[in-house]
Amino acid sequence: MDNKKNKVGSANITMLTDLYQLTMMQGYYKMGFNQQAVFDLFFREREDLNYCIFCGLHTVVNYINNLHFAKSDIDYLESLGIFDKLFLKYLAEFRFSGSIQSVVEGEVVFANEPMIVVKAPIIEAQLVETALLNMIGYQSLVASKASRIVFAAKGQQVVEFGVRRAFGYDAATNGSRAAVIGGCIGTSNVEAGKQYGINVYGTHSHSWVLSFDSEYKAFESYANVYKDSCLLLVDTYDTLKSGVPNAIKIFDQLKSQGHKPIGIRLDSGDLAYLSKMSRNLLDKAGHCDAKIFASGDIDEFVIEALHSQGAKIDIWGVGGKLITGGSNQLLGCVYKLVAIESGNTFTPKMKYSDNLAKTTTPGIKQVYRLYDDSGMTIADLIALQDEYIPKPLTIVHPTDRWKKLKIDNYTKRQLLVDIFVDGKLVYNLPSLQQTISKADDELSKFWDEYKRITTPHIYKVDLSDQLYFLKNKMLTE
Amino acid sequence: MDNKKNKVGSANITMLTDLYQLTMMQGYYKMGFNQQAVFDLFFREREDLNYCIFCGLHTVVNYINNLHFAKSDIDYLESLGIFDKLFLKYLAEFRFSGSIQSVVEGEVVFANEPMIVVKAPIIEAQLVETALLNMIGYQSLVASKASRIVFAAKGQQVVEFGVRRAFGYDAATNGSRAAVIGGCIGTSNVEAGKQYGINVYGTHSHSWVLSFDSEYKAFESYANVYKDSCLLLVDTYDTLKSGVPNAIKIFDQLKSQGHKPIGIRLDSGDLAYLSKMSRNLLDKAGHCDAKIFASGDIDEFVIEALHSQGAKIDIWGVGGKLITGGSNQLLGCVYKLVAIESGNTFTPKMKYSDNLAKTTTPGIKQVYRLYDDSGMTIADLIALQDEYIPKPLTIVHPTDRWKKLKIDNYTKRQLLVDIFVDGKLVYNLPSLQQTISKADDELSKFWDEYKRITTPHIYKVDLSDQLYFLKNKMLTE
Numbered sequence: 012m013d014n015k016k017n018k019v020g021s022a023n024i025t026m027l028t029d030l031y032q033l034t035m036m037q038g039y040y041k042m043g044f045n046q047q048a049v050f051d052l053f054f055r056e057r058e059d060l061n062y063c064i065f066c067g068l069h070t071v072v073n074y075i076n077n078l079h080f081a082k083s084d085i086d087y088l089e090s091l092g093i094f095d096k097l098f099l100k101y102l103a104e105f106r107f108s109g110s111i112q113s114v115v116e117g118e119v120v121f122a123n124e125p126m127i128v129v130k131a132p133i134i135e136a137q138l139v140e141t142a143l144l145n146m147i148g149y150q151s152l153v154a155s156k157a158s159r160i161v162f163a164a165k166g167q168q169v170v171e172f173g174v175r176r177a178f179g180y181d182a183a184t185n186g187s188r189a190a191v192i193g194g195c196i197g198t199s200n201v202e203a204g205k206q207y208g209i210n211v212y213g214t215h216s217h218s219w220v221l222s223f224d225s226e227y228k229a230f231e232s233y234a235n236v237y238k239d240s241c242l243l244l245v246d247t248y249d250t251l252k253s254g255v256p257n258a259i260k261i262f263d264q265l266k267s268q269g270h271k272p273i274g275i276r277l278d279s280g281d282l283a284y285l286s287k288m289s290r291n292l293l294d295k296a297g298h299c300d301a302k303i304f305a306s307g308d309i310d311e312f313v314i315e316a317l318h319s320q321g322a323k324i325d326i327w328g329v330g331g332k333l334i335t336g337g338s339n340q341l342l343g344c345v346y347k348l349v350a351i352e353s354g355n356t357f358t359p360k361m362k363y364s365d366n367l368a369k370t371t372t373p374g375i376k377q378v379y380r381l382y383d384d385s386g387m388t389i390a391d392l393i394a395l396q397d398e399y400i401p402k403p404l405t406i407v408h409p410t411d412r413w414k415k416l417k418i419d420n421y422t423k424r425q426l427l428v429d430i431f432v433d434g435k436l437v438y439n440l441p442s443l444q445q446t447i448s449k450a451d452d453e454l455s456k457f458w459d460e461y462k463r464i465t466t467p468h469i470y471k472v473d474l475s476d477q478l479y480f481l482k483n484k485m486l487t488e
Numbered sequence: 489m490d491n492k493k494n495k496v497g498s499a500n501i502t503m504l505t506d507l508y509q510l511t512m513m514q515g516y517y518k519m520g521f522n523q524q525a526v527f528d529l530f531f532r533e534r535e536d537l538n539y540c541i542f543c544g545l546h547t548v549v550n551y552i553n554n555l556h557f558a559k560s561d562i563d564y565l566e567s568l569g570i571f572d573k574l575f576l577k578y579l580a581e582f583r584f585s586g587s588i589q590s591v592v593e594g595e596v597v598f599a600n601e602p603m604i605v606v607k608a609p610i611i612e613a614q615l616v617e618t619a620l621l622n623m624i625g626y627q628s629l630v631a632s633k634a635s636r637i638v639f640a641a642k643g644q645q646v647v648e649f650g651v652r653r654a655f656g657y658d659a660a661t662n663g664s665r666a667a668v669i670g671g672c673i674g675t676s677n678v679e680a681g682k683q684y685g686i687n688v689y690g691t692h693s694h695s696w697v698l699s700f701d702s703e704y705k706a707f708e709s710y711a712n713v714y715k716d717s718c719l720l721l722v723d724t725y726d727t728l729k730s731g732v733p734n735a736i737k738i739f740d741q742l743k744s745q746g747h748k749p750i751g752i753r754l755d756s757g758d759l760a761y762l763s764k765m766s767r768n769l770l771d772k773a774g775h776c777d778a779k780i781f782a783s784g785d786i787d788e789f790v791i792e793a794l795h796s797q798g799a800k801i802d803i804w805g806v807g808g809k810l811i812t813g814g815s816n817q818l819l820g821c822v823y824k825l826v827a828i829e830s831g832n833t834f835t836p837k838m839k840y841s842d843n844l845a846k847t848t849t850p851g852i853k854q855v856y857r858l859y860d861d862s863g864m865t866i867a868d869l870i871a872l873q874d875e876y877i878p879k880p881l882t883i884v885h886p887t888d889r890w891k892k893l894k895i896d897n898y899t900k901r902q903l904l905v906d907i908f909v910d911g912k913l914v915y916n917l918p919s920l921q922q923t924i925s926k927a928d929d930e931l932s933k934f935w936d937e938y939k940r941i942t943t944p945h946i947y948k949v950d951l952s953d954q955l956y957f958l959k960n961k962m963l964t965e
Contacts, residue, residue, distance in 0.1 A: 024657050026679040029649075030690030033678065038696070038713045048699060087682040093717065133699055144652035145660060172506075175621035176818055178663070180501050181656035183622060201510065202503040205564040213507030218825040219515070221837045222525065222610055236515045240570065248840055279841065331818050340817070341653055341808050348695040360698045363725055364756065 023077045026084050028141040033088065037098045039134040047352040048133035049375050051125035052143055054344045056368055061467040062457070063342070064158050064450050065118045065126050066189045067150030068430070069440055074142050076436060078107045108434040109135050112427040114378070115441070117192055117450030119457065120426070121472045123409070124378045124393060128427060133351065140346045149182065150189040152342040156333050157193025158454065162462050163311035165318065169327045170212050172306060173334025174200040186334045188443065192450050195329075207443055214240070214276065220247040226254065230261045234272070238265060241272040242304060245289070246279045255289045259296040274302035274325070282307070283320040290323035302326055310337045311464050347371045361485050367410050372474065372482055378426040381418060388456050389421055394475035406473035416471065500554045503561050505618040510565065514575045516611040524829040525610035526852050528602035529620055531821045533845055538944040539934070540819070541635050541927050542595045542603050543666045544627030545907070546917055551619050553913060555584045585911040586612050589904040591855070592918070594669055594927030596934065597903070598949045600886070601855045601870060605904060610828065617823045626659065627666040629819040633810050634670025635931065639939050640788035642795065646804045647689050649783060650811025651677040663811045665920065669927050684920055691717075691753065697724040703731065707738045711749070715742060718749040719781060722766070723756050732766050736773040751779030751802070759784070760797040767800035779803055787814045788941050824848045838962050844887050849951065849959050855903040858895060865933050866898055871952035883950035893948065
């Protein structure tokens with residue numbers, strides 16, 4: 012993997028917003044309402060996703076840095092007939108002057124934890140909601156899905172193969188990046204390779220085989236060009252009667268010439284049965300070192316099922332079910348007002364709901380991760396930003412108040428760091444390799460029980476005393 | 489809706505491809521293998537999607553028109569160490585010289601029908617596979633999902649609200665466009681509005697309400713700015729005890745000043761119950777003309793369920809479950825080699841599979857839609873391109889040969905039209921409005937029984953005699 016630095020690009024996607032952000036902005040503008048507001052971006056609890064790998068901050072940084080309305084944007088908005096001249100003039104001069112805290116890319120995060128906190132005049136904070144949700148929601152979904160798939164693969168390598176299934180160009184490209192942050196070793200997507208320095212993988216398809224008079228000729232022709240990176244797709248006609256025997260002949264020849272072929276790829280049929288039979292054939296022919304690569308509708312559940320049946324697969328190519336989130340569908344982040352400036356202070360704000368889990372947590376927050384002596388995580392604590400965190404500490408379940416945990420000893424780390432302060436970028440985007448390592452390191456500090464695909468142990472994310480009392484007070488008022 | 493003409497843009501996304509396309513291309517290049525090949529792009533049969541609205545051709549046209557490797561692309565490919573100088577020189581000079589037939593955007597298409605047919609030297613035809621699948625797969629998914637949702641809405645208006653849930657920038661923007669082709673009346677996405685002239689909609693969010701001291705003040709402030717486009721979100725605190733009564737007070741005032749407010753929006757809670765109760769309150773207060781707008785996790789199944797419970801909803805805002813395909817997840821198009829030049833003719837090619845439904849249909853094809861005297865569709869027929877279609881016609885199920893239908897009288901229409909001929913664009917992209925009308929008109933020629941959301945009647949897509957015999961002959965050989 013290239014150690015390419017993430018660059019701050021120059022694309023302007025200011026208009027990627029919901030119309031209601033602009034109608035509200037005009038409302039605030041006309042009222043002269045320019046109090047600072049604080050918004051939390053987080054995802055809600057869900058049964059199918061026990062943890063999330065935060066991803067997408069690099070695009071957020073580019074977006075905020077380039078946030079401005081071009082002349083053509085203003086012209087278009089004027090044409091709608093709902094915005095007046097003064098407000099359009101304000102938009103034409105608009106720059107983001109607020110502050111943004113965020114967890115870093117590759118961070119392990121949980122439901123209800125603020126992943127991004129935007130503090131800005133409400134008119135500015137409102138504008139950026141849509142794009143932030145769009146970027147973080149998708150990229151974090153893919154990084155999280157990749158992490159689950161890589162966990163299921165138990166040390167076997169996973170390659171991201173979904174460019175053709177991705178929902179457009181930047182989904183493919185930022186999706187590939189998210190997938191390697193989630194633990195994939197590379198991608199088939201050449202654009203992602205170029206743009207982000209991600210390792211690229213790929214050999215040939217069924218059409219290559221079909222375009223020759225015979226499978227053997229197709230393999231031979233491929234091997235002539237790729238002698239030392241020869242990986243043959245063996246399921247075009249009949250995997251066990253034709254594909255693997257033909258591959259073995261080619262491997263025999265390549266090895267006799269001193270080359271080292273990689274192995275075979277299976278893309279259809281029953282991967283458990285075919286991989287075991289193929290392994291037998293390869294081993295009997297003396298190709299114990301030939302790898303078996305599997306692709307075709309794979310996700311974490313398929314990998315677990317194939318593992319449990321003793322499938323002999325070495326490397327996994329995962330496509331549509333990774334790059335589109337597959338069974339996890341979408342992350343569904345929300346961006347909620349949690350405080351608003353009034354006088355010299357901030358008044359906490361809360362969105363009520365009949366469903367307590369959907370009632371937001373008010374106040375300006377920090378998230379702490381607590382570690383034990385061995386460096387493993389104990390729990391996360393959502394607290395008020397300026398709150399003192401005592402030691403020993405008793406943490407309490409956010410809704411089920413009788414669930415308590417007393418922690419005598421711990422070290423803590425703040426997850427939210429400054430990205431923009433008063434409109435100025437103060438954060439150095441790490442290299443992709445650093446982000447990959449960050450995700451990998453942090454994930455290793457969580458017990459596997461938390462990462463299990465089905466019925467995982469639920470990691471504790473509790474509210475500090477002050478935050479709990481604040482929320483409770485507002486609920487009962 | 490603006491009658492903006494679809495423009496042929498200039499973005500270059502040539503590198504949006506799988507690495508294996510380039511490794512295969514180098515293989516063909518080194519062998520001097522430059523026969524013409526024909527590939528069909530289609531989607532496979534699936535239980536959850538009875539028909540599809542084809543979408544994405546406008547991006548395909550832009551892509552093919554701008555297809556070339558930039559200097560930085562070549563430099564990157566060279567850095568991988570797997571491509572030799574001669575091949576890189578070939579790539580640097582690469583232009584697409586082939587021909588592309590396609591169904592037009594807005595066309596109703598079915599599983600296994602070639603939606604795009606690429607005929608080009610195999611080295612060129614191979615390159616474009618990935619991007620074509622990426623573009624058509626996503627945009628057709630969203631257009632199809634929108635069509636299902638609009639069908640479920642039974643004439644009620646549907647607005648696309650998913651920009652924050654979309655998988656990136658171009659997914660949001662092309663997704664909004666696809667949604668209106670599928671029947672939505674507009675979008676909340678301002679960029680899509682600007683880029684494609686789509687009607688944009690939006691009012692205010694919960695944060696607007698929370699940023700004021702009271703809901704009433706928030707509504708009043710909003711109504712002061714948007715007197716004649718006033719639509720109030722009523723579920724921030726308590727929909728029936730606070731939201732709707734406050735909205736009624738505002739509507740009373742607006743009407744007394746001669747204005748015409750639009751209505752209310754419900755975004756949470758039980759939409760059947762809340763809409764019925766809200767309707768009652770509004771009607772009793774004399775606001776029978778106030779519309780009820782519903783949003784929040786809506787798709788075709790939710791709409792059908794709410795309809796069946798007599799929900800009083802007038803307009804639907806549909807977000808994540810539309811722009812990401814929701815329950816339909818992904819279209820999963822494939823691009824299969826169906827013929828290859830040999831001498832003066834083309835040899836049909838077929839990918840075999842144990843599963844007959846997954847075995848491709850060989851040969852260069854045309855798709856015919858057959859209509860009865862009243863203009864309603866009877867069936868589609870996939871035939872060889874130069875095949876004579878007799879009248880009367882007996883059509884036969886593609887796999888279950890005993891299922892036959894004799895059609896005495898019909899008119900037919902070819903679905904595949906020329907887009908590129910020998911590398912030259914010969915197709916005028918219609919305006920978005922024309923495409924919307926096309927989809928609407930064509931869909932109206934199908935009986936509702938085919939469009940039903942659950943257990944729809946299956947529309948007949950049969951193979952011509954010649955195509956059936958060709959496939960059968962190749963299968964038995």
